[in-house]
Amino acid sequence: xxxxxxxxxxxxxxxxxxxxxxxSSYDFLDEGILDSALEQWYTDDALEEDITEDNDVIIVGTxxxxxxxFSQSSFIGADESVGEIQWLHVDPDWRxxxxxxxxLDRSEEVLSAAGVDRIRxxxxxxxxxxxxxxxxHGFEAAGDRSIRIGEGEYEELFYETGSWPREDAxxxxxxxxxxxxxxxxxxxxxxxxxxxxxxxxxxxxxRDELVGWICDCGSSDNAMDSMGRLExxxxxxxxxxxxxxxxxx
Numbered sequence: 609x610x611x612x613x614x615x616x617x618x619x620x621x622x623x624x625x626x627x628x629x630x631x632s633s634y635d636f637l638d639e640g641i642l643d644s645a646l647e648q649w650y651t652d653d654a655l656e657e658d659i660t661e662d663n664d665v666i667i668v669g670t671x672x673x674x675x676x677x678f679s680q681s682s683f684i685g686a687d688e689s690v691g692e693i694q695w696l697h698v699d700p701d702w703r704x705x706x707x708x709x710x711x712l713d714r715s716e717e718v719l720s721a722a723g724v725d726r727i728r729x730x731x732x733x734x735x736x737x738x739x740x741x742x743x744x745h746g747f748e749a750a751g752d753r754s755i756r757i758g759e760g761e762y763e764e765l766f767y768e769t770g771s772w773p774r775e776d777a778x779x780x781x782x783x784x785x786x787x788x789x790x791x792x793x794x795x796x797x798x799x800x801x802x803x804x805x806x807x808x809x810x811x812x813x814x815r816d817e818l819v820g821w822i823c824d825c826g827s828s829d830n831a832m833d834s835m836g837r838l839e840x841x842x843x844x845x846x847x848x849x850x851x852x853x854x855x856x857x
Contacts (some may be wrong), residue, residue: 609707611714614659614666614678621675622668623650629697633735641757648837654848663800665691667714669698669707676702679711681719684798684805691719691727712745716769726770733763742767753808753818784809786820786828793822799838803845806830806838 614622626649630642648654658664658680669677677698684690693715698707719727729747731738743749747767755764782793791809798807804824811817822828827842838847 609676609710610670611667611710612670613718614668616656616659618666618668618675618678619652619655619659622655622666622678625675625678625697625699626650626695628699628701632700649848665715665718667711667718669711671702677707677711679715681715682800683719683722683724684800689722689724690796691715691722691724693727693729696729708741709745724770726768729767731765731767733765739765739767751815753810753815755818781813782807784822784828786822789819791819799847801838801840801845801847803840803843806840806845806847 623646627646630646634642659666663683665679665681667679667681668675678695679693679697680695681691681693684692693712696708696711696715698711716727727747728750729742731742733739733752739749747769750766750768752763752765755762782795784791784793786809789811791811792813792815793807793809794815795805795807798805800806801823806821806823808815809819809822809828811819820828821830821832821838823830823840823843823845825840825843825845827840829841830838831841832838839845
């Protein structure tokens with residue numbers, strides 16, 4: 609298999625693999641949610657931006673010229689750099705052939721070469737094969753949080769490799785107020801928006817109850833749709849719809 613960074617000429621095949629992978633792996637989700645996800649995440653404009661954006665890395669695997677899988681990662685974090693693997697898709701017809709492992713290895717190489725302190729993968733708790741995949745490749749469980757997909761609530765697990773002193777990170781959490789409640793804001797997590805970062809705010813240091821998001825401008829006044837598109841009502845910073853599960857699919 610040839611493994612390389614994606615180009616804009618790969619857009620249509622990336623979209624096809626994503627559709628087949630999502631449909632195969634997420635039959636427990638409403639079909640409308642999957643259709644909405646594909647429509648928002650894998651448009652020509654969205655993929656072109658992801659491929660050309662310096663903060664995003666898309667690695668593709670091809671066999672005899674056919675694109676059979678891809679990984680998608682981003683650089684996040686303020687006080688330290690984190691490489692977050694957002695998606696790792698393999699076409700259902702090509703699973704079980706070591707393709708996901710090769711894509712993960714190359715993604716780790718690229719992220720490490722860029723100087724990240726640690727690498728993170730996100731897995732829905734119900735995806736047992738995804739959790740096992742990360743553990744088999746040296747990642748350790750590093751936490752969890754509750755996320756919303758459509759109208760449902762799901763547990764999302766963090767798997768990380770690299771330097772992640774959880775106690776030190778907890779001790780250095782920022783404090784902020786959201787609707788009169790004092791919350792903990794962690795800048796070792798977060799999602800990149802169009803104008804800056806969004807950082808998660810939790811009710812406690814356990815990071816087990818997400819209260820909201822703090823924009824780089826300092827505002828907690830934002831709006832989110834059912835697929836995770838987040839917009840700051842103060843400065844207009846916008847986060848693309850959430851890719852809810854970064855596990856091997």
